[in-house]
Amino acid sequence: MRYISNEEKSSCNNSFYMQFSDDQRSVASVYPFRITGYYADLIKTPGDAIWRQCMPDIRELSDDTAENDPLAESALSPVPGLIHRYPDRVVLLVSNRCAVYCRFCMRKRHIGCGDDTPPDSDSLDRSLAYIAATDSIRDVILSGGDPLLLDDGSLYDILSKLRTIRHVKIIRIGTRVPVTLPDRVTPELCNILKQFHPLFINTHFNHPAEITRSSHYACSLLSDAGIPLGNQTVLLNGVNDTPSVMRELMSGLLELRVKPYYIHQMDLVRGASHFRTPVAKGLEIIRALRGHITGMAVPHFVIDLPGGKGKVALLPDQVEREGDVLYFTTYRGERIAYGDIKETRE
Numbered sequence: 001m002r003y004i005s006n007e008e009k010s011s012c013n014n015s016f017y018m019q020f021s022d023d024q025r026s027v028a029s030v031y032p033f034r035i036t037g038y039y040a041d042l043i044k045t046p047g048d049a050i051w052r053q054c055m056p057d058i059r060e061l062s063d064d065t066a067e068n069d070p071l072a073e074s075a076l077s078p079v080p081g082l083i084h085r086y087p088d089r090v091v092l093l094v095s096n097r098c099a100v101y102c103r104f105c106m107r108k109r110h111i112g113c114g115d116d117t118p119p120d121s122d123s124l125d126r127s128l129a130y131i132a133a134t135d136s137i138r139d140v141i142l143s144g145g146d147p148l149l150l151d152d153g154s155l156y157d158i159l160s161k162l163r164t165i166r167h168v169k170i171i172r173i174g175t176r177v178p179v180t181l182p183d184r185v186t187p188e189l190c191n192i193l194k195q196f197h198p199l200f201i202n203t204h205f206n207h208p209a210e211i212t213r214s215s216h217y218a219c220s221l222l223s224d225a226g227i228p229l230g231n232q233t234v235l236l237n238g239v240n241d242t243p244s245v246m247r248e249l250m251s252g253l254l255e256l257r258v259k260p261y262y263i264h265q266m267d268l269v270r271g272a273s274h275f276r277t278p279v280a281k282g283l284e285i286i287r288a289l290r291g292h293i294t295g296m297a298v299p300h301f302v303i304d305l306p307g308g309k310g311k312v313a314l315l316p317d318q319v320e321r322e323g324d325v326l327y328f329t330t331y332r333g334e335r336i337a338y339g340d341i342k343e344t345r346e
Helices: 007-019 022-030 049-054 121-133 152-162 187-196 213-224 243-255 279-289
Strands: 082-086 089-093 139-143 170-174 199-203 229-234 258-264 300-305 310-314 320-322 325-329 335-339
Touching: 082 121, 089 121, 121 152, 152 187, 187 199, 187 213, 213 229, 229 243, 243 258, 243 279, 258 279, 279 300, 279 310
Parallel strands: 089 139, 139 170, 170 199, 199 229, 229 258, 258 300
Antiparallel strands: 082 089, 300 310, 320 325, 325 335
């Protein structure tokens, strides 16, 4: 497998390295730095929402309270490069590289570190053999790193091999490329992807400033190829942790034909604790979305539990019961009674 060319990105990275403080260089020596020219141009001022997501911060090195692998992915890997947490789906890691290295990445322990090359054919074959031998697997999620940094031929090879496994019904791709390197989404790429339906893409917009003419065009190409698009946003301190920012983001995503899917509570990953917010903040945001914007734009708020125990969804309004009457709180803060019935058995 091979990656796409990286010339523009490399020159952009070098220019930033020359401007880094000693602290930033120290951080980048542990947790690598990478940015595209396109994404760098979205930075308007140091410390803004784009800057915070991609620039090294000395607090990354002082965080020793969290885990390198908080979701126990290593323990859930029956073969290297494959994560099998839920019975019917697996995550296939096909890349160790992203266009931009997000400072809050839950896999920052190894993304861009060490051997920055895609998995070799033997590793991929072992993962495919495991999938083929496990009939319960219906859903394969390509992740990494970013799968769309592989070249078109490598992606076609992986997708073709997955489609030879009869019990694999759904293929998903997790990618931030429409946000960080939208020019990677080409008509040629889309012509490849649409050969492997049902195929879904989840992307990763975190802030309204990431919705641009270029990202809009990239998402349009994918949608026009018949690919349903979803979005997974991470709730980040100082980036998107206000109702007004999330309303603008979620509404804007629908204009891109991207369905808001999840708002993720920050994973308990080492080197990123300064991005964490209280769980109450996420519940406040969901409460501020519901009823104020279309329900299509309201995602699930989830926590991915430590130890690989899976995702749980949280709702802002707890149901109160008094006998056969339930009380709910509306988006306007009104407490409304709802008559329930007792369970009957025939």
